[in-house]
Amino acid sequence: MKKNIFVLVIHGGSGTILKENMTPEKEASYLSTLERSLLTGKKILESGGSAVDAVEAAILVMEDSPLFNAGKGSVFTNDGKNEMDASIMDGKTLNAGAVSGVGKIKNPISAALKVMTNSEHVMLSGEGAEKFAELQGCALVDPSYFYTADRFEQLQMAKQSDEVMLDHSGANKKAHGNFENGGNKLGTVGAVALDIHGNLAAATSTGGMTNKRFGRIGDTPIIGAGTYANNKTCAVSCTGHGEYILRNAVAYDVSALMEYKNLSLRDAAELVVNDKLMKQNGEVGLVAVDANGNYTMAFNTPGMYRGIADSQGELKTEIYT
Amino acid sequence: MKKNIFVLVIHGGSGTILKENMTPEKEASYLSTLERSLLTGKKILESGGSAVDAVEAAILVMEDSPLFNAGKGSVFTNDGKNEMDASIMDGKTLNAGAVSGVGKIKNPISAALKVMTNSEHVMLSGEGAEKFAELQGCALVDPSYFYTADRFEQLQMAKQSDEVMLDHSGANKKAHGNFENGGNKLGTVGAVALDIHGNLAAATSTGGMTNKRFGRIGDTPIIGAGTYANNKTCAVSCTGHGEYILRNAVAYDVSALMEYKNLSLRDAAELVVNDKLMKQNGEVGLVAVDANGNYTMAFNTPGMYRGIADSQGELKTEIYT
Numbered sequence: 323m324k325k326n327i328f329v330l331v332i333h334g335g336s337g338t339i340l341k342e343n344m345t346p347e348k349e350a351s352y353l354s355t356l357e358r359s360l361l362t363g364k365k366i367l368e369s370g371g372s373a374v375d376a377v378e379a380a381i382l383v384m385e386d387s388p389l390f391n392a393g394k395g396s397v398f399t400n401d402g403k404n405e406m407d408a409s410i411m412d413g414k415t416l417n418a419g420a421v422s423g424v425g426k427i428k429n430p431i432s433a434a435l436k437v438m439t440n441s442e443h444v445m446l447s448g449e450g451a452e453k454f455a456e457l458q459g460c461a462l463v464d465p466s467y468f469y470t471a472d473r474f475e476q477l478q479m480a481k482q483s484d485e486v487m488l489d490h491s492g493a494n495k496k497a498h499g500n501f502e503n504g505g506n507k508l509g510t511v512g513a514v515a516l517d518i519h520g521n522l523a524a525a526t527s528t529g530g531m532t533n534k535r536f537g538r539i540g541d542t543p544i545i546g547a548g549t550y551a552n553n554k555t556c557a558v559s560c561t562g563h564g565e566y567i568l569r570n571a572v573a574y575d576v577s578a579l580m581e582y583k584n585l586s587l588r589d590a591a592e593l594v595v596n597d598k599l600m601k602q603n604g605e606v607g608l609v610a611v612d613a614n615g616n617y618t619m620a621f622n623t624p625g626m627y628r629g630i631a632d633s634q635g636e637l638k639t640e641i642y643t
Numbered sequence: 644m645k646k647n648i649f650v651l652v653i654h655g656g657s658g659t660i661l662k663e664n665m666t667p668e669k670e671a672s673y674l675s676t677l678e679r680s681l682l683t684g685k686k687i688l689e690s691g692g693s694a695v696d697a698v699e700a701a702i703l704v705m706e707d708s709p710l711f712n713a714g715k716g717s718v719f720t721n722d723g724k725n726e727m728d729a730s731i732m733d734g735k736t737l738n739a740g741a742v743s744g745v746g747k748i749k750n751p752i753s754a755a756l757k758v759m760t761n762s763e764h765v766m767l768s769g770e771g772a773e774k775f776a777e778l779q780g781c782a783l784v785d786p787s788y789f790y791t792a793d794r795f796e797q798l799q800m801a802k803q804s805d806e807v808m809l810d811h812s813g814a815n816k817k818a819h820g821n822f823e824n825g826g827n828k829l830g831t832v833g834a835v836a837l838d839i840h841g842n843l844a845a846a847t848s849t850g851g852m853t854n855k856r857f858g859r860i861g862d863t864p865i866i867g868a869g870t871y872a873n874n875k876t877c878a879v880s881c882t883g884h885g886e887y888i889l890r891n892a893v894a895y896d897v898s899a900l901m902e903y904k905n906l907s908l909r910d911a912a913e914l915v916v917n918d919k920l921m922k923q924n925g926e927v928g929l930v931a932v933d934a935n936g937n938y939t940m941a942f943n944t945p946g947m948y949r950g951i952a953d954s955q956g957e958l959k960t961e962i963y964t
Contacts, residue, residue, distance in 0.1 A: 416890050416923075422860070423768055443859045444889045447744055448769055450858025537771025538764045539743070546867045546892035568765045569737050571867035574892040575899070582903035602737075 328367035329516045329632040331617045332359050332380050334390045335509035335561045336607025339625030341642055349641065352389055352627055356639040359383035360631040363513065368633065373515040373523035373557070374412050374435070381408075381431040381527050384511040388470045390627075391509035393429055395470050396529025398477040404468040406529050407543035408434040409445075413522030413551035413613075418444050420543040421451040425468075428461040431527045434543075436460060444545060473532070480533035509627070510542055512559030514551070514611045518633070522613060524549045524557035524573070531564075540564025546574035555580040556587050556612040562623065566604025570594070576610060587612040588620075595620040649688035650837045650953040652938045653680050653701050655711045656830035656882045657928030660946030662963055670962065673710055673948055677960040680704040681952040684834060689954065694836035694844035694878070695733050695756070702729075702752040702848050705832035709791045711948075712830035714750055716791050717850025719798040725789040727850050728864035729755040730766075734843030734872035734934075739765050741864040742772040746789075749782040752848045755864075757781060765866060794853070801854035830948070831863055833880025835872070835932045839954070843934060845870045845878035845894070852885075861885025867895035876901040877908050879931040883944065887925025891915070897931060908933040909941075916941040 334356060341349075363380035367373070385393025396404040408430035409420035419438025422445065427433045433455035437446050446454050456462055510528035517523075526549045528542040541548035541564040548564070550573035551557035558573040567573075572594055579590035591610055599606050600622050607621030609628060619628045619640075629639035655677060662670075684701035688694070706714025717725040729751035730741035740759025743766065748754045754776035758767050767775050777783055831849035838844075847870045849863040862869035862885040869885070871894035872878035879894040888894075893915055900911035912931055920927050921943050928942030930949060940949045940961075950960035 411890075418890050441857075442886065443857070444886045445860040447858035447860050450856060454857040535771060536762075536764070536775040537768035539766040539768050544865055544867075545889050546865075546895065550892075565763065565765045568866050569732075569739050571871075571892055571895040574867065574895060578896070578899040578903060582899060 325520045326518050327516070327615050327633045328518050329611045329615045329617050329630070330360060330363045330367060330376055330380060330513065331609040331611055331619060331630045332356065332511070332513045332628065333559065333561055333607060333609045333619065334384055334511050334627030336621040336623045336626035337562070337605065338623060339627070339641060352641060353639045355384065355387045355389055356627060356629040357637070360629050360637060360639070363515065364631040367515060367517055370518055372519070373517040373521045374410065376515045376517065377513040377523045377525040378410065378431055378435050380513040381511055381525050382429055385429050385431060385527055389509070390511045391529040392511045392527040394468055395473060396468050397473050397532040400533050400535040402477065404465060404529055406430045406527070407539060408527035409543045409545060409549040410434045410438055410525040411523065411545055411549050411551040412438065413553040413557050416552060418545045420445040420545060421455070422447045422539050422543040423537060424448070424451050425465050426452050426462045427455045428463045428467065431525055433460045434525070445543060476532050510561040512561060512609060514557040514559050514609050516611050516613065516615050520553070520613065522551045522553050522557035522611065524551040524559045526559045541567035541572070544568060546571045548573060550574045550577055552577055553613055556610050558608055558610040560606060560608045561626070562606030563604055566599055566602060567606055570599060570604070572599070572606060572608065576608070580612070587616045588618045591618045591620040595622050647839050648837070648936050648954045649839050650932045650936045650938050650951070651681060651684045651688060651697055651701060651834065652930040652932055652940060652951045653677060653832070653834045653949065654880065654882055654928060654930045654940065655705055655832050655948030657942040657944045657947035658926065659944060660948070660962060673962060674960045676705065676708045676710055677948060677950040678958070681950045681958060681960070684836065685952040688836060688838055691839055694838040694842045695731065697836040697838065698834040698844045698846040699731065699752055699756055701834040702832055702846050703750055706750050706752060706848055710830070711832045712850040713832045713848040715789055716794060717789050718794050718853040721854050721856040723798065725786060725850055727751045727848070728860060729848035730864045730866060730870040731755045731759055731846040732844065732866055732870050732872040733759065734874040734878055737873060739866045741766040741866060742776070743768045743860050743864040744858060745769070745772050746786050747773050747783045748776045749784045749788065752846055754781045755846070766864060797853050831882040833882060833930060835878040835880050835930050837932050837934065837936050841874065841934065843872045843874050843878040843932065845872040845880045847880045862888035862893070865889060867892045869894060871895045871898055873898055874934055877931050877933040879929055881927060881929045882947070883927030884925050887920055887923060888927055891920060891925070893920070893927060893929065897929070901933070908937045909939045912939045912941040916943050
């Protein structure tokens with residue numbers, strides 16, 4: 323374990339993000355928001371703050387931006403609501419917190435942090451989680467706060483393609499999200515950090531899938547799937563097709579490959595993302611940092627909004643492969 | 644992978660289950676219900692049925708019994724409701740299904756199975772999950788169906804001890820379940836099986852924690868935590884203090900130790916339950932079977948309701964260490 327260095331790596335979601343579908347203005351605003359997120363987290367880390375506080379702060383910037391599918395700008399469910407999930411884990415204590423299916427908490431990541439620090443539970447859901455967050459002093463907002471015209475339009479498009487699919491698939495229609503059709507609309511956000519005290523943390527926040535139904539929960543609020551941190555190994559935050567991440571316990575798997583097979587962080591992440599998940603056609607991306615400050619940003623999709631800042635002065639944001 | 648043999652291992656929850664707190668009548672009814680669960684699953688396995696169908700059938704018997712904390716007989720939340728969770732995983736396909744926070748589905752395990760087989764999702768929650776289950780033809784019941792006088796009395800006791808704890812802990816009261824005081828009231832149920840085709844499956848179902856609040860979700864509906872199955876390694880179903888199981892991705896960890904460290908099923912389970920979790924004071928139990936038909940029932944509590952039936956003619960039910 324190295325001390326007195328810090329690393330912060332973030333993502334704003336992976337998916338079918340193609341340069342030809344992007345305007346220069348939109349690209350610039352994604353990159354500048356990622357940079358703002360990095361600088362906010364970096365400020366905490368360089369002044370000796372904790373990895374936990376840094377990942378929360380980095381995510382708050384992305385939750386507050388309408389560009390990403392988390393907090394403001396979250397996608398809409400089939401019912402026209404926003405149901406958000408978030409989780410956070412402290413690699414020093416293995417303590418963790420998560421909220422799922424919340425619609426009134428301005429910053430779900432802060433509520434997840436309160437679950438971790440101020441409750442004996444790991445995961446709270448729905449109205450119960452909102453009640454807890456309110457008691458803990460988290461800001462609640464009217465659900466209209468999360469509305470953005472872009473996301474609402476995506477819902478209408480998803481509903482239309484849904485109907486088309488129904489026409490073609492007959493009566494045997496499955497309950498599905500519009501992942502296949504809407505890969506470029508994903509934008510789960512996440513952050514991992516190593517602080518100068520040698521502690522790791524990971525956090526992830528999402529608005530889920532456009533047009534989702536039936537209270538679907540993806541990988542984001544699941545410790546071991548979307549988020550995992552352990553000072554012994556690494557901190558990981560995932561994005562992509564949640565069902566695959568869940569079934570493969572992706573975040574914990576990266577850690578297990580390091581601990582049990584002595585793989586490097588990079589090799590472990592590559593094996594999970596570009597071998598295991600690739601073979602299952604599971605579209606995923608992740609950011610990870612280990613206890614020595616090595617980091618990786620692995621994804622098997624055309625793009626992932628991402629960035630890194632560290633104590634060596636590196637500051638970089640990227641979108642495409 | 645062995646073929647033409649089958650194994651079914653079940654649990655009805657671990658915890659502070661002490662002989663001195665048990666009447667002979669109660670003991671006999673626990674043992675006979677466990678045996679009925681085993682015989683129901685065994686019938687499926689010996690006629691060539693799948694591990695998935697066998698674990699569902701075994702769990703249905705325990706869900707329908709008021710003795711266990713799952714289905715009928717589930718514990719009450721602080722609001723006096725029943726909020727149940729269940730999950731199932733198919734080791735052949737790595738497909739999985741789960742429901743969380745459901746209050747009207749007669750058999751949550753069957754709804755979890757429908758999520759696995761008839762949706763593209765892994766986890767559905769709350770009213771959305773109930774709507775999905777109804778569309779899939781799962782039986783819905785009035786919430787009063789789940790009521791048992793014993794469980795309701797436990798809630799009153801838990802609420803009283805809650806107040807006592809509040810008196811002693813001042814204003815800094817945490818959101819907690821009554822695990823510490825109610826260990827002997829736990830009774831999550833689970834089953835794992837190897838079928839004669841060499842396929843593994845695992846399933847778990849629970850009513851959660853007495854007096855739980857804020858929509859708390861434990862490990863039971865979490866793939867990788869409470870439930871995991873993979874033909875390459877093993878099938879695992881956990882019970883105990885859910886927060887510890889979640890943070891340690893216990894079910895997947897047993898599999899990872901087998902796959903990555905070549906540990907035997909028994910050694911992997913022992914390492915997780917009696918070393919890793921013990922060091923964290925995490926009270927847990929699990930049942931597991933591997934692809935060769937080896938099985939284990941590991942727990943670090945005074946007791947675990949459990950049983951095993953196999954193609955060799957073994958049929959055994961036990962409660963204490």
